[in-house]
Amino acid sequence: MDAQSSGDAGLTLDAGGAFTVGGLGAVLIEGLLSQSLVDLVVLDTDLRIVQAELRVPGPVKLSAEAIVGYRFTEVMEFTDPAREVTVSRAVLTSGTPALDRLVGVYVAGELRIHSVSIFRLEDPGGRVIGLARTRVDVTEREKARDRLALLSTVRERVGRTLDIATTCQELVDTVTLRTTELTGAPEVVGSQTVRFADIAGVELVEGVVRGDDPPIAPVDPHVALRHVASVGSTAYMEAHPLCEVRALPGETSYGLVLSDREARLLTLTPDALWSTETRASTEALIADQAHSLILAPLSVHGAVLGLLYFCRRGGAEPFDDEDVVLASEMAAHVALCIDNARRYTRERVVATTMQRRALPREPVAQTAVATAYLNLPGRRAGYWFDTIALPGARIALVVGDVAGKGVQAATAMGQLRTVVQTLAALDLDPEELMERLDDTVTYLDQERAALPHSDPVQREALRACCVYAVFDPIAGTCTICRADHPGPVIAHPDGRIESPDIPEGPPLGSTDKSQFATCTFEASENTVFALQTGSLLSDDEIAWGVLSSELRHPERPLRDLADAIVHALPEHHRPNAALLLARASSFPxxxxxxxxxxxxxxxxxxxxxxxxxxxxxxxxxxxxxxxxxxxxxxxxxxxxxxxxxxxxxxxxxxxxxxxxxxxxxxxxxxxxxxxxxxxxxxxxxxxxxxxxxxxxxxxxxxxxxxxxxxxxxxx
CATH class of the missing domain: 3.30.565.10 (Histidine kinase-like ATPase, C-terminal domain)
Structure with a gap:
């Protein structure tokens, strides 16, 4: 047929059905084809190749001339050829280009990622005459992008808490996410969604889990490691369960990683059973079709915290050297997070130990008052409770709380508890005792303020709250004074629940020097007092509802009553707090x-x-x-x-x-x-x-x- 011109574009469809270009279009096409890694394939409306310029090595085994007349899906091994046909026909129909699509193509059995753009071609009369497809191999670019996305996600998601086990679990969950979940970008069309690892886990030096200082490399060849986190393989978990502790001899790859702190890339084969200690777990990995393994050390300042392991299995591409570099960078971040969590764990262990040693072991036996208390442990170590025998058959009930966390809060708590016991021994009235306790907190706060500026405690003002109640069984009365602390909940023998209107004093150690006041009321026989730290009432509606409901049956043994209150609290609303219960009775x-x-x-x-x-x-x-x-x-x-x-x-x-x-x-x-x-x-x-x-x-x-x-x- 006669040649037709496309005007300025210079596109011509000759009598033989071939496209030629001239003018400005020729310059543009020639510039495009000058790029060594860009393919251009021209298709007719039946999606058959009419012309091709092949610059990308590998995907097409035949020459450009030999593939003319074939459908484009017949000369390349797409991961989803039907999808490519659908998109191409959609461009033919709508005329809207499909730009920079990521398409999976197998080259010699290896998955490659190509960036494909499709444009509709029209003759000068507007008749659709075919498509132009460009293709660029962007596999390495996408891999690099995915690695950066994974590293960024690890830095964002891992280490959000100061809990060692949680930090390790965050890591293994993140590295086994699919690529599209990390980047948020569309996945490669038709490809198997890529993960960095199919199996991942963390093993830590046993002492590190407890908060101890990690050993300096090279570590003892028989150092014990605890399996802290793992995901991806049930068989491996059965062979090496979580929390299992094992020693890894120095001659194994595991031991070498801990000694020289260098990551290793290993191929898993049946003869890769490095030692008796690792034989069962390695066999489990191989049985689970794992074939590629990275071991990366967790190290901070020359000390060894443990190691990470990453595996790929089945048809997943084996790890390469770039993956080893990425694994090392992730390990460096995780090691820092674990070390911070370890330091916090050690401080929390010290603080909670100090608190546990400072708190009373058993309620003080009294003639006219039965008591029970419940300690809901957690991260805070600044609260205390006490029952103090006073002369005249009386008893003091105390609950207090120091603001802050850690060793400093536990130390201040121990000081204030001792002060309260000393002042109580002087038989002071509740309001006078609270005034002197406030003076003590102010003095301790001034001591903090006088510390060097480099000491972080210097910037933490000491504040505390307290409630102090004195029950007199002979008079049948209870006198209460409180400083920025919730008053008790009182259950009367007839089932009535009330929270008495007790004047609230300022926080201990504050600049507000308002006077403390007391409230005295009758306490008949079998009246139950519930004193608690403020954290228990952090959600007033929930806590008040639980206390009101359970205290309506005050005749139960106090220990059973305390347990019932805790069990009735929603699981997500069980703060670390103290609950002190006291039942009044008459004096003989x-x-x-x-x-x-x-x-x-x-x-x-x-x-x-x-x-x-x-x-x-x-x-x-x-x-x-x-x-x-x-x-x-x-x-x-x-x-x-x-x-x-x-x-x-x-x-x-x-x-x-x-x-x-x-x-x-x-x-x-x-x-x-x-x-x-x-x-x-x-x-x-x-x-x-x-x-x-x-x-x-x-x-x-x-x-x-x-x-x-x-x-x-x-x-």
Whole structure:
């Protein structure tokens, strides 16, 4: 037929059906074909090749002239030829070019990736006459892009927590992702989606998992490694389960990697069973069609943390040297993350150990109060709880929390717990105790601020919160003071649940120096108090709902009640927190006696007679009775001489014998060491020598001087 011109493009379809170019089109086509790695194939509307310029080596075995007349899918081995036909026909129909498509092509059995663009060809009259397909081999470019994407993803996803096991699992999950999940780009058309590894795992030096310092390379040839994470092969996991510990002899490839800290690329064959220790696991890999293995060391600052292993199996392309470089770069990042997690683990172990040693082992047995506590451990080590026996059969319930984490929080917690116990021994009122505790926190905070600027603790202000409750079973009351801490939840015997309105004080150590206030209310028999750290109530609605529901049955044993509260919390809402439960009961009436005394010096004689008679009624012998008479006589004498009426004597039989003398004066007594010629001043000294402890506490109307005599010491 007659030749037709395409105008400026210079495209001509001659009578023989061949395309020729001229003018500007010739320049463009010639420039395109001058690129040594660009193929150009021209197809007719039946997708048969009418002209070709082949520059890409390998995909087409025949010459450009020999393939004319063939369909293009007949001369190249596409991974999905039907897809290529569909796309080509779509371009013929719509005229919309398909640009830079990634297409898989097999060359001598090896998968190559080509960038293919397809354009529709029209004659000057607008009639569709065929397609032009260009092809560029971009296999190495795509591999490099995938490697960079994987390394970027590893750096982004691995090490997001300070948990060693989680960090290792993040790595093995990431390296076994498909390429398209890493890059977000369209996958190669028709190809098997590529993964960096089909099987991956991490083995760490046993001590590193516990937070110990890693050994310096070269390591002992029999160092024990723990299998921490693995994915991709059930057979391998059965042969070498997670958490299994094994030693890898130095003459094996595993041992050499740990010694010289150099990654290795190995081919897995049946005779690649390097030692007895690795035989079963290697056989499992080979049985799972694994054929290519990379071992990469985990090393930081010359110390060895463990190693990574990556395997490819089945029809996957074997690893190459570039993959070894990538594995080493990933290992360097993971090693740093694991080392950070190891340091944190060690600090957390130290902190939690300090906290565990500081917290009470068992509840203190009390006559009128039953207690139980539950410690929900976690990463925070700054909270504490306590039950403290006070004179007069009373008991103090304490829950506190220091802001922050780690060793510093645990250290501050131990200091504050000791301070609370010391102040409680002074028998201070709750609000006064809280004031002095606040002064202590302020002082410790100033010590922190005076540290060198290089010390990170210097930049962490010390803040704490606390709730302090004193239950008096004889009076049937409970007095509570709190500093930026949630108050207790109270379950009454009739099933009523309430959270009393207790004035909230400022955080301990803050610049807000508002006064602390207390709230006193009746605590009838079988009332249950639930004190908890604030973290338990981080979600008020959930925690309040659980506490309210479970405390409606306060008659259950306290241990069962505490367990039920924890089990009722949603699994995702089980913070590390403390829960302290206390059940009030009445004090035995026959174990306490109270007498009003005259405000005259003969009151001491009367008090001695009363004490002697009461102890005889309780069955105590002469020695105990003699000690009681001396103690009571001296206390009453001081009250009459230096105090103010009325004077009242109370004797309590509990863990020991407690003697209390009340008078309405607020003057505090002082222990004196009288000289040889002094006629007086030995009263309180005698009391201190004959009792386990003595002290004074103040009331709104006066003071009480008390002394405790242990029963064992009095027998």
């Amino acid at each position: 009436e026959d174990s306490v006696r109270t007498w009003d005394l005259p405000s005259r010096f003969e009151a001491a004689s009367t008090a001695r007679d009363l004490a002697r008679g009461q102890l005889a009624e309780w069955g105590f012998g002469p020695e105990t009775s003699f000690s009681a008479e001396v103690i009571v006589g001296e206390l009453v004498t001081n009250a009459v001489r230096y105090g103010a009426p009325p004077v009242r004597l109370r004797i309590i039989r509990d863990r020991g014998l407690t003697y209390e003398v009340y008078d309405s004066s607020s003057a505090a007594p002082h222990l004196r060491h009288a000289g040889p010629t002094d006629e007086g001043g030995r009263g309180l000294f005698i009391v201190s020598q004959m009792t386990d402890q003595w002290g004074a506490r103040f009331t709104d109307q006066g003071k009480i001087i008390w002394a405790e005599q242990g029963l064992e010491a009095s027998v």
